[in-house]
Structure formats: structure tokens, C-alpha cells
Amino acid sequence: xxxxxxxxxxxxxxxxxxxxxxxxxxxxxxxxxxxxxxxxxxxxxxxxxxxxxxxxxxxxxxxxxxxxxxxxxxxxxxxxxxxxxxxxxxxxxxxxxxxxxxxxxxxxxxxxxxxxxxxxxxxxxxxxxxxxxxxxxxxxxxxxxxxxxxxxxxxxxxxxxxxxxxxxxxxxxxxxxxxxxxxxxxxxxxxxxxxxxxxxxxxxxxxxxxxxxxxxxxxxxxxxxxxxxxxxxxxxxxxxxxxxxxxxxxxxxxxxxxxxxxxxxxxxxxxxxxxxxxxxxxxxxxxxxxxxxxxxxxxxxxxxxxxxxxxxxxxxxxxxxxxxxxxxxxxxxxxxxxxxxxxxxxxxxxxxxxxxxxxxxxxxxxxxxxxxxxxxxxxxxxxxxxxxxxxxxxxxxxxxxxxxxxxxxxxxxxxxxxxxxxxxxxxxxxxxxxxxxxxxxxxxxxxxxxxxxxxxxxxxxxxxxxxxxxxxxxxxxxxxxxxxxxxxxxxxxxxxxxxxxxxxxxxxxxxxxxxxxxx
Amino acid sequence: xxxxxxxxxxxxxxxxxxxxxxxxxxxxxxxxxxxxxxxxxxxxxxxxxxxxxxxxxxxxxxxxxxxxxxxxxxxxxxxxxxxxxxxxxxxxxxxxxxxxxxxxxxxxxxxxxxxxxxxxxxxxxxxxxxxxxxxxxxxxxxxxxxxxxxxxxxxxxxxxxxxxxxxxxxxxxxxxxxxxxxxxxxxxxxxxxxxxxxxxxxx
Numbered sequence: 011x012x013x014x015x016x017x018x019x020x021x022x023x024x025x026x027x028x029x030x031x032x033x034x035x036x037x038x039x040x041x042x043x044x045x046x047x048x049x050x051x052x053x054x055x056x057x058x059x060x061x062x063x064x065x066x067x068x069x070x071x072x073x074x075x076x077x078x079x080x081x082x083x084x085x086x087x088x089x090x091x092x093x094x095x096x097x098x099x100x101x102x103x104x105x106x107x108x109x110x111x112x113x114x115x116x117x118x119x120x121x122x123x124x125x126x127x128x129x130x131x132x133x134x135x136x137x138x139x140x141x142x143x144x145x146x147x148x149x150x151x152x153x154x155x156x157x158x159x160x161x162x163x164x165x166x167x168x169x170x171x172x173x174x175x176x177x178x179x180x181x182x183x184x185x186x187x188x189x190x191x192x193x194x195x196x197x198x199x200x201x202x203x204x205x206x207x208x209x210x211x212x213x214x215x216x217x218x219x220x221x222x223x224x225x226x227x228x229x230x231x232x233x234x235x236x237x238x239x240x241x242x243x244x245x246x247x248x249x250x251x252x253x254x255x256x257x258x259x260x261x262x263x264x265x266x267x268x269x270x271x272x273x274x275x276x277x278x279x280x281x282x283x284x285x286x287x288x289x290x291x292x293x294x295x296x297x298x299x300x301x302x303x304x305x306x307x308x309x310x311x312x313x314x315x316x317x318x319x320x321x322x323x324x325x326x327x328x329x330x331x332x333x334x335x336x337x338x339x340x341x342x343x344x345x346x347x348x349x350x351x352x353x354x355x356x357x358x359x360x361x362x363x364x365x366x367x368x369x370x371x372x373x374x375x376x377x378x379x380x381x382x383x384x385x386x387x388x389x390x391x392x393x394x395x396x397x398x399x400x401x402x403x404x405x406x407x408x409x410x411x412x413x414x415x416x417x418x419x420x421x422x423x424x425x426x427x428x429x430x431x432x433x434x435x436x437x438x439x440x441x442x443x444x445x446x447x448x449x450x451x452x453x454x455x456x457x458x459x460x461x462x463x464x465x466x467x468x469x470x471x472x473x474x475x476x477x478x479x480x481x482x483x484x485x486x487x488x489x490x491x492x493x494x495x496x497x498x499x500x501x502x503x504x505x506x507x508x509x510x511x512x513x514x515x516x517x518x519x520x521x522x523x524x525x526x527x528x529x
Numbered sequence: 530x531x532x533x534x535x536x537x538x539x540x541x542x543x544x545x546x547x548x549x550x551x552x553x554x555x556x557x558x559x560x561x562x563x564x565x566x567x568x569x570x571x572x573x574x575x576x577x578x579x580x581x582x583x584x585x586x587x588x589x590x591x592x593x594x595x596x597x598x599x600x601x602x603x604x605x606x607x608x609x610x611x612x613x614x615x616x617x618x619x620x621x622x623x624x625x626x627x628x629x630x631x632x633x634x635x636x637x638x639x640x641x642x643x644x645x646x647x648x649x650x651x652x653x654x655x656x657x658x659x660x661x662x663x664x665x666x667x668x669x670x671x672x673x674x675x676x677x678x679x680x681x682x683x684x685x686x687x688x689x690x691x692x693x694x695x696x697x698x699x700x701x702x703x704x705x706x707x708x709x710x711x712x713x714x715x716x717x718x719x720x721x722x723x724x725x726x727x728x729x730x731x732x
Contacts (some may be wrong), residue, residue, distance in 0.1 A: 082613045168652040168726070175694070175727045182724050187570035191717075191725065192619030195572050255618040255647075255654040258669040278689055346671050346686060 043225045046452055054225040055119035056140075060216065061231050062112040065238070069105040070205065073098075077157075079201035081194040084159040085252040092249060099430040100437070103242030109151045111238050113267045116144050120296075124320050127308030130300040139219040141296045146212050148267055153204040155265060159197055160250030162262040167196050169264075169275065169285070176282040229445040229452075236441030243435025261337055261345070269334025270327055276334070277353035292323075311375050321374075322367035326360055403454045410447045414440060575607050575717055580703065583624060583643070583710040584608065591624065591710040593636045599628035599664070601657035603646065606700065606712055618654055619725045621646045622700060625657050628664050631678050641710060643700040644680045645725045648673055650687040652726055666697075679731060693730045698723025 032038065051058060076095055078087040091098035120140065123129045129137040152170070156163045174185040189196050251260070264272050274284040305313040310320075333356070338348040398406065417440045424433035542550075583591040585602050604624045605615050614620065625642045627633035633640045644666070646654045653670035657677060665683075666675030673685030680697035682688035688695055699722060701713040715722040723729025 080613065082616060165651060171726065182719060182727055187567065190572040191575060192572070192617045194614055194617055255652070258653065278686070280691060344672065
């Protein structure tokens with residue numbers, strides 16, 4: 011049994027063969043890094059967004075087996091998935107919460123790139139494609155919750171259609187061409203957009219958007235998956251009420267990433283201005299910002315105006331998002347009175363946020379620079395990392411495996427008892443435990459590869475050194491192969507044309523490593 | 530290149546540029562037929578050149594002699610063979626015989642109106658209320674009120690929308706010699722019969 015772990019069996023050889031074969035594919039341009047220690051997820055939020063996209067693709071593909079995009083059956087088929095199909099509840103909830111997570115992750119990813127200044131200087135294409143991907147992601151999430159065809163979905167569809175209608179001259183024809191005429195067409199076409207048009211566009215853009223250096227952090231990926239499942243378990247998404255045009259709907263608000271836009275629409279000002287022009291200007295500003303940013307430096311502290319613009323946008327997004335959710339709780343007023351937001355109030359708040367955010371940014375920059383200067387004067391604090399020795403690694407690992415067994419049983423029993431959300435919650439915990447387990451595993455491997463000094467016996471060390479010397483002598487006797495990797499490398503280096511390319515590549519590599527060493 | 534000076538003078542086009550123009554013209558012509566393929570996108574099922582009956586919920590055709598004054602019914606237009614599609618809100622129309630004071634006692638088409646029931650605000654289905662003091666279309670959702678004579682919203686959120694989104698789409702009606710009511714072929718355009726869920730300009 012143990013011998014099997016040491017021997018290179020045929021399965022491992024197959025994987026190695028496939029891996030070496032990838033050299034001839036497009037993947038040779040990519041460099042995957044699997045961190046051997048904890049690194050801040052801020053640097054690979056894009057990869058996490060992509061992982062969530064894959065989760066959405068898998069759960070969405072499975073939901074397609076049961077969902078029916080037909081006017082009078084859409085809602086019922088979702089109810090069937092949710093209530094009757096085994097694990098339909100789980101898949102629907104993962105799909106729903108992953109869609110929110112993807113939008114959130116994409117926004118965080120965007121702002122991290124924005125404030126760290128990595129979006130400019132030869133990264134403009136990455137930024138511009140990223141913004142388009144972000145807009146399509148929101149449209150993808152939006153079309154998704156529309157095709158349930160609940161009351162809320164109908165509200166969203168009618169807003170989408172009336173915004174398209176409001177576009178001068180071309181609007182009504184565009185609505186007719188893209189959405190068709192009537193709810194039957196809307197449901198079917200939104201479905202087509204949701205499962206094919208938008209995802210295929212996203213994948214195409216992602217092919218352009220992917221940088222060459224990618225980080226795949228297994229514990230973080232599993233933790234994100236677990237977090238999505240736990241959220242699904244704690245806040246299972248409801249069905250909403252089936253849309254019936256003869257029944258007055260209750261108060262509904264759109265998903266959180268659209269309530270900001272909804273707040274503007276609720277000001278009852280012109281639909282085109284509030285619903286198309288404002289978001290259009292916002293997206294356009296995002297597209298051109300790397301070309302406006304003329305600062306030579308990257309840190310947010312050295313780019314005050316750009317940082318202040320970013321802080322302003324965050325402040326405005328947060329406030330309008332909350333405002334879109336807020337509905338006057340006074341039930342004695344008419345529904346319309348409760349819904350309408352005074353445009354003068356709304357726009358003056360938006361304007362007031364600009365100087366406030368600029369002031370806040372300058373304050374933060376001053377504080378940060380002050381803290382930096384103080385930190386330089388004071389002696390560096392010594393880090394005290396948590397290092398488990400081998401014995402404790404085994405103990406913790408065994409305890410986690412035992413916990414996994416318990417959680418597996420608990421999840422299955424919860425399902426048998428009909429507590430689907432509890433089962434989903436526990437499966438989320440299992441994912442988190444796996445994340446912890448993997449982290450301990452890689453920590454253990456690091457220790458095994460770099461044994462701690464006191465544990466090495468002196469005589470052993472001498473022996474191993476002697477052995478190494480002997481093997482080195484042996485290798486010197488052998489004739490050198492002309493096409494050894496070292497030779498090829500030196501040839502490339504000596505070649506005038508290629509050396510430039512090599513330099514650029516190694517420079518990129520250095521900056522990439524520097525990026526990680528910061529965390 | 531076009532920036533290079535041509536040996537025969539600036540007013541003459543070079544052979545190379547001429548060839549480029551020919552290639553551009555050929556490319557444009559090759560892809561021209563696909564412009565018309567855009568017709569694949571919109572749903573044309575509502576377009577017809579024939580008159581159709583005003584079919585009441587009981588299956589009979591509306592007649593000026595029997596349809597009561599100051600009364601309304603929900604009719605389906607265009608009617609489909611598919612029962613599911615006939616439930617579509619976008620195919621439901623409010624067929625109204627106007628009250629007496631608005632000319633409802635006349636025995637011609639001017640006494641009747643057929644408006645799209647899809648409220649122009651957020652697409653709930655409004656209906657006509659014949660009671661004294663109301664005699665108007667009312668939307669149950671956010672309280673938009675519609676004038677039965679013109680189909681224009683005069684109160685509520687729909688009335689605040691800019692034209693054409695404040696006037697309901699309307700079907701043209703005709704009465705034959707036996708008094709039966711017919712719907713004339715519609716022109717689904719904001720300047721014609723209007724666009725359901727969007728509106729109509731009042732001529």
C-alpha cells in the first residue's frame with residue numbers, strides 16, 4: 011500500500027504525459043502557480059471570479075435539464091426543481107448565490123485593480139475587456155432571475171424592455187428585434203441570452219482577458235465554494251409569487267446589483283436619462299479611466315485624484331444601492347408615494363458625495379503616509395507564524411477527517427429528514443473543512459521538503475554531502491548531451507534577437523514575483 | 530500607399546487605390562443580403578392584412594345592436610391556435626362601448642374603442658370601470674388612470690411618462706351592414722396603432 015505511493019504508477023505517468031503534451035497547445039503561454047503557502051486572495055480575485063463562473067456553468071447546465079422556458083410553465087418548472095427534483099434545491103441555490111458571488115467578486119476584482127494601479131500601462135486591454143465582461147456578467151445575472159417569471163422577474167423584464175423602448179429613434183425596433191413581442195417571447199429570448207449568447211460572449215472575452223500568469227489557490231477556491239453553499243443554506247432563495255397580470259404585485263425590488271439603477275428610475279425622471287444615459291456614462295468612464303490616469307506611480311496614495319474618483323464611485327454606488335432597497339414603511343401612504351424618490355433630493359446627495367469623497371480620500375492618504383513614516387522610524391515587528399510540527403499536523407489532519415465523516419453523515423441525515431437547506435449548509439462546511447485540510451497538507455509538505463535545522467543529525471548531513479559529491483563527480487565523467495536544457499538556454503541567451511524577448515519575459519516574471527512577495 | 534505621391538498628379542487615383550475601392554465595393558455587396566435577414570429577429574405574428582372579428586369571451590362576435598352602452602369586455606387579438614399564447618397579456622385588449630355622454634349611443638364604430646390592456650407603466654392589466662364617477666380605465670398596480678375616449682393616461686405614473694408612453698395602443702374598428710364589429714389590419718407603429726406596452730402618439 012505504502013509502496014504504491016512511492017512508485018510512479020501508470021496513472022501518474024498518463025497525467026505526466028498529458029501535461030507534457032499541453033506544450034503544443036495554447037496553454038503553454040499560461041503559467042499556473044499553485045501557492046505553497048497562504049497568499050492574499052486580493053491578487054487573484056479574477057481567478058476566483060472565473061472559478062465561480064465555472065460553478066455557474068455546471069449548475070446551470072444541470073438546471074437546464076428541468077427548466078422550461080415557456081410562458082405558462084417557467085415558474086412551475088422552477089418550483090418543480092426547487093421542491094421535487096432530488097438536489098434541485100441544492101443546485102438552484104448554489105446557482106443563485108454563485109451568481110451574486112460572481113457579480114460581487116467581479117466588482118471587488120475591478121476595484122482592487124483600480125486602486126493598485128495595475129490597470130494601466132500595457133494592461134489597458136485587460137482592463138477594457140474586464141469592464142465589458144463585468145457589464146455582461148450583470149446582464150447574465152439579470153437575465154437569469156428574469157426567466158423564473160415571478161412577479162419580481164416581470165418587473166425586471168418590463169423595466170428592461172421599457173428602457174430599451176426609451177432609446178431615441180431605434181428603441182422600439184430594438185426591443186422588438188431583441189426581446190420580441192409579448193411575455194412568451196421575452197421568457198424564451200431571455201433564456202436564450204442567459205444560457206447561450208451571453209456566456210459564449212463571456213468566454214470569448216475571457217480568452218482575451220486572461221493574463222499569462224494565473225494563481226490557483228485550492229484552499230481559497232474551496233472556501234469560496236463552501237461560502238456559497240453556506241449562504242444558500244442560511245438564506246435559501248424563495249420562489250416569489252408566480253406572475254399573473256390580473257393580480258396587483260406586492261412591493262418588489264430588483265437584485266442588489268441593480269438597486270442603484272432602480273433608485274434613479276424611482277426618481278420618476280425621464281427613463282432614458284436615468285436608466286440608459288447614467289449607467290452608460292458610468293460604464294464609459296470606467297472604460298476610459300486608464301487613459302485618463304496620467305500618474306507615473308501605481309499606489310493609490312500617489313494618485314490622489316484617481317483614488318478620489320474611485321472613492322466617490324464607491325460612495326455613490328453604496329448609497330444608491332441602499333436607497334433602491336429602501337421603501338417608506340408607512341403603509342397609510344399610497345404605493346406610488348412610498349416608491350417615488352424626490353429627484354432633487356437624490357441628485358443633491360449624489361453631488362454632495364463628490365466633495366465628501368475627495369476630502370475623505372485626502373484624509374486617508376495623509377493618514378496612510380503618516381503611518382508609513384512612523385513605521386519606518388520604529389523597529390520592524392517580528393512575525394510569529396503559526397508552525398505546527400509534524401506530530402500536530404497528523405493529529406489535526408486526523409481530527410479533520412473524523413469531522414468530515416461526521417459532517418457527511420449529518421448532511422445525508424438532514425436530507426433524509428427533508429431539511430434541504432441544513433444539508434446544503436453542512437456540505438458548505440465540508441468544503442471549508444477541505445480548504446483547511448488542504449492548507450495543512452501543503453504546510454506539511456513544505457515542512458517535509460525543508461526540514462527544520464535541529465531535526466537533522468550531524469552525521470547524516472555529512473553522509474548526504476559525501477553522497478552528493480560522489481554523484482556530482484560521476485556526472486562530470488559523462489559526455490554532455492548537446493541538446494540539454496542548459497545548452498538551449500545559453501543558445502537563446504547568446505542569440506541577439508531572442509535575448510530581448512527573454513529579458514522582457516524575465517522582467518514580467520520578476521514583477522509578478524514581486525507582486526506576491528508583498529502579501 | 531495613398532500617402533505616397535502619385536506620378537501622374539494628385540487628381541488621379543492610383544491603380545492600387547482603385548483596386549482597393551473595387552475590393553471594398555465587392556465586400557459590401559457580398560454582405561448586403563444579410564442586412565434583410567434582420568427580419569428574423571422581430572416577432573411578426575401580429576402582422577396581418579385581413580380584418581378579424583371582435584370575438585367576445587363567450588365566443589360570439591360583438592354587434593352594435595346587442596353590446597351594452599358603457600360596458601367593456603376583454604378580447605384577445607391576434608388570436609392564436611395555441612391556448613397558452615392566448616393567455617399572453619400582450620394579446621389582451623379592452624373592448625369598450627363608451628358611455629352615453631361620450632357618444633356611446635351611436636350605432637357606428639365611433640361608439641367603440643379597443644385599447645391594449647397592458648398598462649404603460651409596468652405592464653399590469655388595467656380595466657374599464659363603468660360606475661358613475663369613475664368611467665375610466667384603472668390600473669390596479671400603481672393607479673394609472675386612462676381616458677376611455679382617447680386612451681391617454683391622465684393620472685398616475687403612466688401620465689408622467691413622456692409621449693408616446695402616455696397613450697395606450699388602440700385598434701381600428703369597423704361595423705358591417707349587419708352591425709357586426711371587425712378589427713382592421715393593424716399598423717404596429719407608434720404613429721399608427723401603437724406598440725403594446727410602449728404607447729402611441731396621438732395624431
